[in-house]
Amino acid sequence: MSLVVVGSVAYDAIETPYGKRDRTLGGACTYIALSASYFSPVNIVAVVGDDFADEDRELLASRKIGLEGLEQAPGKTFFWSGVYSADMNDRTTLRTDLNVFADFSPKLPPGYAEHPYLLLGNIQPELQAQVQRQMKQLRFAGGDTMNYWIQSFREELLATIRNWDFLLINDSEARMLAGENNLRKAAQKILNMGPNTVVIKRGEYGAMLFRRDTLFIVPGYLLEEVYDPTGAGDCFAGGFVGYLSEIGCDLRNGSIDTNDLHRAVIYGSVMGSFCCEQFGVDRFRTLTRKEIDQRFEEFRRFTAF
């Protein structure tokens, strides 16, 4: 069933110990949509500038991603530049030019309001809420956020996630949002803020899913080479919501088989791991669903006992 993804489409300049790209397609919405497209029909809502390249539009189209909601505005596309540390566990942002993204006001094309699934990438919480209010037949809505919104737009963020079915968040941000260092307690506090499902992403260490009655933990996939971790968390999100959309999961009104959620976390982990294997979105130029399912089974083998 079809999924609407809202967020940034950007150009990135990235430097890792393995190399450097001066301008490559990026942005949370891009990574989420590419990743989710292996599971379900995806439609994006985003804005780019008049410098957005045809070949990048074609990459998205080649994955059958609906681009009706990809607004093209006068000016330049959002630009981000960053450099990773030698062990790639830290990165430094060198530059953030919001450009056309500064005035982004998500507009849903006709028909989008009837899609059942909504993933709100990391943008201003009030914009996230504004999109959600337009959706009329949701079976789930959820999204991501970041330290900036947690610190400087806390009330807005709390009002937004109160209506989410799930929150995807990394470990340090979960601690910040909950004001609690222990992740088990932090997750419980976040569950009291509205979402019935909280997924905490831990980068190379894997991910954890919390609901009131269940806990699931998966270690990270152990890659031989991590070329570029940019977008891995967003690809995790894409795999997670993509799989739940594929199986028609109704987190809002339906009864949930928690095993479906566990499998969604594994697919998220699988997609995050593939993302790191090449620079930017390059891995998605060749990745197949067969490879995805093989790695899913590999997760089963190296975690079973």
Added chain:
Amino acid sequence: MSLVVVGSVAYDAIETPYGKRDRTLGGACTYIALSASYFSPVNIVAVVGDDFADEDRELLASRKIGLEGLEQAPGKTFFWSGVYSADMNDRTTLRTDLNVFADFSPKLPPGYAEHPYLLLGNIQPELQAQVQRQMKQLRFAGGDTMNYWIQSFREELLATIRNWDFLLINDSEARMLAGENNLRKAAQKILNMGPNTVVIKRGEYGAMLFRRDTLFIVPGYLLEEVYDPTGAGDCFAGGFVGYLSEIGCDLRNGSIDTNDLHRAVIYGSVMGSFCCEQFGVDRFRTLTRKEIDQRFEEFRRFTAF
């Protein structure tokens, strides 16, 4: 089947965000032996000073740990003092007084040479090798080490682990020993140094087991409260070797069911998690095998998909 454990028995002064102890039983050999004692008969080889308290000897004896090899020498018992950071991911050593441990020369009591299992706690590599040479009917030998030996006694350490069946090591030390940042590659390099099994401990993030033909990864147990992580890595080692001894695993000459090794890693993780629930060795004053097996099953529940 019975296990010989060699290493330090110490007094520790510990400060964590949850409290402070000025003098509490500690040392790698202590933690390993207490942990392993839930699975198999354990005999220790260690040295203490004339200040070693009867009640501490009695705690070990209450777990049926063989103390024939616990030498009492004139002087004071090894003393270590440390303080943990607020999130407990870092600790600072305030004081290390080797005392009687400075001249430790492990002596095996008669009969010990026939025990099938040997776990060499973190001491000088040449002393580890010296003990191993005295053992005549080994079904496995392995142990732990630390950054100091890796950096300053590298050749000695390599000569020692060449004859080990397994090496237990934490992630930063594995990277240091192998000279390789990627853990998957680091483990392969260490497998080329002698051991057929390498277990990399990652603290709160869990553990990984590598053999030439297999990989197993388990996430860490998510405690509500970590009171004191001192000894958790040694308790992991105790659970790992304790379980392998209990089932009679022959890593040296036998054929291995890799599932046995996976279960041993889980028991290691279970024991490491219990260790953190109270200060020092206190959790082992009340812990039961039933609680251990319940947590083992809990690991299965929160990792299955």
